[in-house]
Amino acid sequence: MQKRKLVMIGNGMAGVRTIEELVKIAPDAFDITIFGKEPYPNYNRIQLSTILQGEMSFSDIIMNDWDWYESNHIQLYAGDQVVRVDTKEKIVYSESGRAVPYDELIFATGSLPLMLPIPGINKQGVIGFRDIHDCEMMMQAAKQYKKAAVIGAGLLGLEAASGLVHLGMDVHVVHLFGHIMEKQLDETAARLLQRELEAQGMNFLLEKETVEILGDDRVTGLRFKDGSEIAADFVVMAAGIVPNVKLAKESGLFVNRGIVVNDYLETSVPNVYAVGECAEHREIVYGLVAPLYEQAQVLAKRLVGMVEKGYEGSIVGTQLKVSGIDLFSAGEIYEAYETKAIKVHNELDGVYKKVLIRDGRIVGIVLYGDTSDSTRLFRMMQQKQDVSSLTDIAFLKEGGAKEEDVAMMADEELVCGCNGVTKGTIVQAIQQGASTVEQVGGCTNAGRSCGRCKPLIAKILEHTLGDAFAGQAQKETLCSCTDLNRDEVVAEIQAKGLTTVKEVMHVLGWKNEEGCSKCRPALNYYLGVIYPEYRDDRDSRLVNEKMHANIQKDGTYSVVPRMYGGVTTPEDLRRIADVAEKYRVPLVKLTGGQRIALFGIKKEDLPNVWADLGMLSGYAYGKTLRTVKTCVGATFCRYGTQDSMQLGIELEKRFERLDTPHKVKMGVSACPRNCAEAGVKDVGIVGVDGGWEIYVGGNGGTDLRAADLLCTVKTAEEVFEIVGAYLQYYRETAKYLERTSKWLERVGLSHVKEVVADEEKRTALNERLQRTLVRYEDPWRKVLEDEPLRQHYYTKRSIPVSVKED
């Protein structure tokens, strides 16, 4: 099928979310091109203020890194702006001269800060607060200048002001109205907030209309309508935002305040859509992330033609992201003739709560100082629940009752409003193994936008994993010898510095003093991961790994020598043949991993067989890297684009012998025809023109599973680095005997992608891996060199007696 060409103008949160949804439901339907004005991948614009407040760095707020675009085959032109759209010929033209044709076009141009049309607006030192560049300007300014003025005490203005205070500036917030955040807060809540912000170092000038920005080239101050002035050498305009519709207007789209769209996000021009802050739906332009994400989902479905229900608008809630401030508001703020209010105002604790009710339904919520009820109330409001019988207020409630809240929450109750994640979904993720807020986010997306729900997720985690939940979620202990689970055991080993299997069992109170066939190998493995220089406890390994051969049901063993990448030589083949004859090997068979197995060898013959072979152990018996299956590749194959054999051999040489939670199989193919079946390997590499695709989590065994694309890289060196980090992360976080396929589903592909994409983490993982790899040596050779070892494990006594019977 011919792919349709999709072009998106804008690389922000709503637009990229649309693409995320799209590639999820129809990964191959479109050739996607994105133009972004800013020279960055998609980042979390809502979190810009946290950078100013010093809580996060820029890399923390990246939502889709460069690899994400690459691995989803999205052409991103970052730093290149679209300047013209020809909707007749269906071509977009960019500033740098690119001309890209489209079948479908999305406007996701977002919004711009509203720059008030007052004299002096163009002076140096006057900026908006909208993107990373603005953030950088503010941080720069804070180094040189001292006196800042922020015009506008709305959400954005206060977040900017808080950031500037944090940066050490003397900040005045100028506001046109009588109280701050007048769109979200009533006067009582606003006064409480103002007092708190003043305590943090902000100054407020209310009911001041700025009429002129003073100064020559650079701003020196502001003049207000009442004639008064203040000094300022840095001004942030935060009077509001306006949809960025200039290009849409020029392109002939119908524009009111925003680009007008219907319930399917279609504009007035066929095949052209708009989503996000630039779009106007039923006369509303949304500026908050939750409704924009709802739009994104609808648009993605519309693009692939699977829309049942259109977008019907959203009710939105707001919160302020300033540290130390707990605030929530939604719907109507001010009392009207026909509304009735329930208010609680606790001046002692600085808590104010107001719920507005009309016809028995909640129509507005303002919470300040304690927002623990926000989810519940907001849901009642959204669902238009009849609350006329619920109007009791818990007055002077018992403290510490908050724990209950999580338990009381219904499964369908929304926890993360931005991403539409319910409590039930989160609990499910936790039961499947997510044990941190980040892991929950990794598999559900919860908490990955504004982050406000993270404390609630933490509470759900605490509640779900705590004792109270034990009845429903059976704890998965290591084995019946202990009540501890994998994570607890690992934590105890680290905390107490335990170094041997015996010591672990002893100190942690094992019920069976010498453990069992489940915990002993597991403990031996965990110790080996925690301590790179760990000395292996051979007797805690099960028979195959202890003997370095596969036991067969008749008590004989099979021997599989190493054949890197499935490539052999006449010399090796000759030796294998000689050994097979000499020891009368009953079966010689090619294995699934492209090598040769000798079956039916007696235990006591093993060392001699190994000596005669003179080859290395192929570890066909181990929880380790088995083989790297390769195709012939570019060396001989006319389709091959890459040298798959060489890469496979090198991978096998680098990672052989490494202990892993379960066996690891790899495959390297030189083209997407994939003769080495990389799509069902734990790690599968597929050569494409100019690079390699790295697939992970495939399984061709019990749990048949197609591998997922982890990323695409250019060089073999990058393959080693990514695969190394991936393996080490698997080693450090998987449960013993958990295959990569299960593990990947448990921790989440996107989480793993983030980990290996993070250069710092990747380097650290590879360092730990390298330190571990040096401890290994070929086990067969070791047996041959070590006489006592041979005596110990590979002898058999035969006593020629006849039992006399009378």
Place this chain on the structure above:
Amino acid sequence: MQQTVTRVFVAKYSELPERIGQAVKVGEEEIALFRLTNGDVRAIENKSPHPKGGVLSEGLVSGEYVFCPLYDWKISLIDGNVQPPDEGKVKTYAVEVDGDDVYLLL
């Protein structure tokens, strides 16, 4: 009918490694010897009671039990009983340790 007990020398105690089974062939019977952590020596038939069979001498030893290396059944070295949920019994042999000599009583 009377059966004579035959005392067969099978190993030097000092040469038996702890917690590692030794397969010993006595006549036609293959027997697995285990020296336990508590010092005792136990002997059982070297054949798993699992329908598919297999040796027991290569199993992991814990206390007075051995785990079948092929099917992971837990088997008592004292009475040969397979532990639940699995079922079965392995033949056991009496052992006598005399100085450094280990005898089986057949």
